[in-house]
Amino acid sequence: MVSNLLNGPHGDEKKLIDLLKQGDQDAYRILVQKYQQMVFRIAFGMTLDREESLDIAQEVFLKVYQKIDTFEQKAALSTWLHRITVNQSLNWKRRWKRRFRGQHQPLESSGVPEPGTENQKPERLYQHKELGRMLQEGLRGLPEDARAVFVLKEIEGLSYGEIADTLGVKPGTVSSRLFYARKRLREQLREYVDET
Amino acid sequence: MRVKKLSRLWLLPLIIFQFTAPAFAASKIDISVKTVLAAQDAAYVDPRLKDLAKELKTVFRYTSYRLLGENRIRLELKKTGTISLPGNRVLKVTPVRISGNRAELNLAILKGNSQIFNTSIQLLNRGSITIGGPRHKNGFLLLNIFNSF
Amino acid sequence: MWMKRDHCSLELLDRYYDGEISPDESKAVADHLDGCPACRKRLGARRVVSESVRAAADEAVSRTDFSLLDQKVLDRIDAYRTPFLSKLKNIRFSWRLYVPASAIAAVLMVFFTLFLRQPADLGPSALINSLAGKISSVMIIETPESRHTILWFSEESAHTGEENAGQKT
Numbered sequence: 001m002v003s004n005l006l007n008g009p010h011g012d013e014k015k016l017i018d019l020l021k022q023g024d025q026d027a028y029r030i031l032v033q034k035y036q037q038m039v040f041r042i043a044f045g046m047t048l049d050r051e052e053s054l055d056i057a058q059e060v061f062l063k064v065y066q067k068i069d070t071f072e073q074k075a076a077l078s079t080w081l082h083r084i085t086v087n088q089s090l091n092w093k094r095r096w097k098r099r100f101r102g103q104h105q106p107l108e109s110s111g112v113p114e115p116g117t118e119n120q121k122p123e124r125l126y127q128h129k130e131l132g133r134m135l136q137e138g139l140r141g142l143p144e145d146a147r148a149v150f151v152l153k154e155i156e157g158l159s160y161g162e163i164a165d166t167l168g169v170k171p172g173t174v175s176s177r178l179f180y181a182r183k184r185l186r187e188q189l190r191e192y193v194d195e196t
Numbered sequence: 197m198r199v200k201k202l203s204r205l206w207l208l209p210l211i212i213f214q215f216t217a218p219a220f221a222a223s224k225i226d227i228s229v230k231t232v233l234a235a236q237d238a239a240y241v242d243p244r245l246k247d248l249a250k251e252l253k254t255v256f257r258y259t260s261y262r263l264l265g266e267n268r269i270r271l272e273l274k275k276t277g278t279i280s281l282p283g284n285r286v287l288k289v290t291p292v293r294i295s296g297n298r299a300e301l302n303l304a305i306l307k308g309n310s311q312i313f314n315t316s317i318q319l320l321n322r323g324s325i326t327i328g329g330p331r332h333k334n335g336f337l338l339l340n341i342f343n344s345f
Numbered sequence: 346m347w348m349k350r351d352h353c354s355l356e357l358l359d360r361y362y363d364g365e366i367s368p369d370e371s372k373a374v375a376d377h378l379d380g381c382p383a384c385r386k387r388l389g390a391r392r393v394v395s396e397s398v399r400a401a402a403d404e405a406v407s408r409t410d411f412s413l414l415d416q417k418v419l420d421r422i423d424a425y426r427t428p429f430l431s432k433l434k435n436i437r438f439s440w441r442l443y444v445p446a447s448a449i450a451a452v453l454m455v456f457f458t459l460f461l462r463q464p465a466d467l468g469p470s471a472l473i474n475s476l477a478g479k480i481s482s483v484m485i486i487e488t489p490e491s492r493h494t495i496l497w498f499s500e501e502s503a504h505t506g507e508e509n510a511g512q513k514t
Contacts, residue, residue, distance in 0.1 A: 061418040325495070
């Protein structure tokens with residue numbers, strides 16, 4: 001019965017929440033399996049680190065267990081999870097001992113163009129992988145509030161209203177933070193993404 | 197009365213723990229730079245480079261490591277120190293901040309008046325980084341930069 | 346109001362791209378885009394950034410093993426569940442026991458901290474935030490045991506063949 005909750009419609013969400021409140025182990029397993037990638041994607045957008053994002057995902061689901069009794073179901077479970085994930089990611093980020101991880105990869109002495117060198121051709125950098133690297137640098141530089149909005153919009157595809165609900169701000173604030181984040185990234189990537 | 201004594205004793209482990217806790221962040225950093233010439237000539241390792249050469253030999257095939265110079269400077273945060281290097285080069289070191297057990301340093305290598313290379317790193321306290329390698333004579337220059345705070 | 350020098354403002358393009366404008370505005374922007382290569386290009390650039398961000402996240406997901414996450418979460422919940430206080434109830438507190446026990450614990454703490462501290466894995470000796478320069482290539486290497494960081498760059502005028510001579514394959 002519990003396994004049906006994995007794919008069911010909204011009505012099943014209520015059943016899942018009821019079981020979560022009862023501390024049903026299978027229900028927590030279902031919760032994790034259903035939302036783990038979503039939680040991970042948001043955490044990754046905030047931290048840009050896979051290992052930390054997995055750790056944050058654990059923290060998020062533990063927080064659900066700790067706080068499920070306070071969840072009044074006025075918003076969707078996913079909205080609540082978004083909020084917890086953003087908060088946990090920000091808390092984690094503040095406790096960072098390292099800002100730079102996982103980039104100790106030797107670059108080949110030939111083949112990979114060094115950004116800013118004369119050999120670089122802008123059109124080559126339309127390839128997502130190269131742009132992705134520069135995007136990561138740009139994301140790192142964004143203020144937390146702008147980054148959270150950007151991640152929820154670009155990675156999760158939430159509407160301004162949904163983001164506003166998640167973060168507890170007005171839709172106008174979402175719009176302006178998103179504009180600011182994109183403006184900053186545009187400046188950072190001006191060399192690589194031709195807008196003119 | 198008994199309760200008061202107990203509450204003071206509660207503090208004992210906490211007080212002792214504080215002495216083992218990390219000290220407040222330093223505002224000056226001691227930096228030592230060893231300039232090394234690594235080459236593939238006759239096997240030789242300067243005795244002062246024994247430990248460093250042992251590390252480098254796990255990734256490089258150089259057969260000789262010669263210490264060309266060693267400089268020690270003490271820098272305040274946001275102040276830049278300059279160290280002369282062979283081949284009309286200089287190394288500029290600027291500690292930016294200390295965060296936990298790492299210091300953020302900006303490093304720049306210049307040749308003449310032209311900046312060849314610059315990097316921003318977070319260096320572990322009492323740890324070092326080795327940067328190489330501009331060509332020099334029959335080998336390559338390696339700069340081993342150590343810091344403590 | 347939303348047109349600047351016969352082009353869409355960036356803010357409007359953002360909202361159009363996000364689907365956060367009224368149907369009338371949307372139609373007006375769509376009509377404008379038909380005849381404005383510059384705005385189309387800006388919109389295209391917006392699309393590239395969005396797709397790249399999503400691709401980076403998707404790639405991270407695809408490279409991550411989620412198979413054990415549910416069990417890890419359940420283990421965490423279990424650990425959280427274990428009532429600490431009920432364990433405490435099983436321990437008789439006596440000040441005669443507590444005083445020497447506390448003192449012994451404090452001494453042991455100092456001893457282990459000062460004398461028997463195992464070197465924790467502090468990570469690589471250096472973390473690289475950024476690098477740039479007149480260089481043709483760069484490698485970041487970490488020695489296997491002590492995790493000493495080596496940053497190797499080649500100046501632009503250097504010969505790459507000879508530079509690699511010193512490096513182990």
